[in-house]
Amino acid sequence: MIECITHASADAFLARAEGWLMRAEDRHNLMLGLAYGSPADAFFATVERNGRVEGCSMRTPPHKVLVTDLPDDGALVLADVLASTYEHVPAVLGPVQAAERVASCWVDLRGGLWAHGMKQRLYRIDRVVPPHGVQGGLRAARREELDLAAVWGEGFARDAGVPFATRETVARWIEEESLHIWDVDGVPVSIAVAQGRTPNGVRVGYVYTPPRHRRHGFASGCVAALSQKLLDEGANFCVLYTDLSNVSSNALYQRVGYEPLEDVGDVVLSTSRPS
Numbered sequence: 001m002i003e004c005i006t007h008a009s010a011d012a013f014l015a016r017a018e019g020w021l022m023r024a025e026d027r028h029n030l031m032l033g034l035a036y037g038s039p040a041d042a043f044f045a046t047v048e049r050n051g052r053v054e055g056c057s058m059r060t061p062p063h064k065v066l067v068t069d070l071p072d073d074g075a076l077v078l079a080d081v082l083a084s085t086y087e088h089v090p091a092v093l094g095p096v097q098a099a100e101r102v103a104s105c106w107v108d109l110r111g112g113l114w115a116h117g118m119k120q121r122l123y124r125i126d127r128v129v130p131p132h133g134v135q136g137g138l139r140a141a142r143r144e145e146l147d148l149a150a151v152w153g154e155g156f157a158r159d160a161g162v163p164f165a166t167r168e169t170v171a172r173w174i175e176e177e178s179l180h181i182w183d184v185d186g187v188p189v190s191i192a193v194a195q196g197r198t199p200n201g202v203r204v205g206y207v208y209t210p211p212r213h214r215r216h217g218f219a220s221g222c223v224a225a226l227s228q229k230l231l232d233e234g235a236n237f238c239v240l241y242t243d244l245s246n247v248s249s250n251a252l253y254q255r256v257g258y259e260p261l262e263d264v265g266d267v268v269l270s271t272s273r274p275s
Helices: 010-022 029-036 072-085 096-110 143-160 167-176 218-232 247-255
Strands: 002-007 043-049 052-059 065-067 091-095 113-116 120-125 137-140 179-184 187-195 201-208 237-243 259-270
Touching (some): 010 029, 010 043, 029 052, 029 065, 029 201, 096 259, 120 247, 137 218, 179 218, 201 218, 237 247
Parallel strands (some): 201 237
Antiparallel strands (some): 002 043, 052 065, 091 259
């Protein structure tokens, strides 16, 4: 029998799902990293058949529903529980087939329609290939650079079409030395963030170079150096998500050693059908 079981806390969810998620720790970095943060008021669920986990889901409102790979009938029972929990969810994010299936089942239950949002790809790196001839070096962002990071975050959001973190989160990243800057002779030219730490991996994200500093290799230098730093500090691998429509960034990451893991669907849900 297939069923969707909800869990009241991150600890309860991890007690049931962590072993299953760790079988593909790299693919499940986002969900594991969020769950390890024990977010309040989050939705956690496992999809189980005869007492065995076959998939997982979580949501931190008001954000998207995250899903792992799911059997088709598992997508249906998950959508049923989601529909009984929320009047609306903005999107479903996960492996393409699973995200589409959950979104389709949601529409069948709640109405509205679904459409593809940003097509993404998840990459992994185990060994960095350093770019040659890039000026500058990597360092942690400083407290006095909070305003700069916030402005660059707005630029990232405009370019990527996805929200950047809140100012409070950026300040926390700086305090934790998670936000890194590529610096050329004292001038910041690119940023990247390390987040989503799991037992063996970490996620690199929010890579941004302002237009006036582009086409000099600064982003590749920043990503390569940050990835190497994280590996040197004990991570076995790093992962990152890309916008598949951005050909240059996908090529950049592969040049420094990132290899594709899977394509990710960002499936947007709307509340009503067009008239």
